């Protein structure tokens with residue numbers, strides 16, 4: 334499959350640091366692993382994908398050029414990954430809908446990178462032919478909620494005790510969505 338090359342863009346964070354936002358590539362494997370290993374334990378309790386699992390990292394890297402998937406990373410000049418976001422087309426009768434994931438490394442938080450990455454992944458929706466986007470998160474993830482509300486997403490539902498964290502505790506799942514006109 335021929336990989337479409339998307340333009341990279343540079344983003345200056347609120348604290349003056351600069352990152353490049355571009356598509357995930359095969360060369361990012363080691364840095365994506367390191368990114369996963371660096372995530373705070375609290376995040377690992379709540380993340381749907383286990384970013385510390387070598388199998389998950391392999392699955393993400395193998396999908397770097399998949400037709401139904403966009404994965405972007407915020408990287409430093411030396412390849413270190415500061416943030417990751419993905420948009421994946423749902424199958425079947427929801428094939429017009431894309432599901433978003435967003436994750437920023439703890440050293441990079443509160444500098445606007447979350448919003449920047451979220452905006453960039455939302456902008457890739459037309460490329461996948463999507464007319465609706467959704468993102469889900471456990472109810473306690475208030476920063477994720479603030480980011481997507483800022484981008485125009487609204488809560489479409491709450492699924493009660495839908496998620497069990499890695500310690501087996503139940504949490505409500507918020508489903509946020511936006512319809513693109």
Ligand SMILES: CC(C)(COP(=O)(O)OP(=O)(O)OC[C@H]1O[C@@H](n2cnc3c(N)ncnc32)[C@H](O)[C@@H]1OP(=O)(O)O)[C@@H](O)C(=O)NCCC(=O)NCCS
Nearest residue numbers: 435436437442443444445446447448470474476477479480
């Ligand atoms: C959610 C996450 C991506 C935010 O990344 P970030 O780079 O810190 O986000 P930003 O700096 O762009 O912050 C955007 C807004 O979110 C809100 N926010 C972010 N962190 C917050 C916190 N700790 N407490 C309260 N509000 C917070 C604020 O409104 C902030 O805007 P402001 O800084 O102008 O006040 C990051 O915390 C993360 O990866 N969390 C774990 C995974 C997750 O929850 N993903 C979201 C669901 S998919």
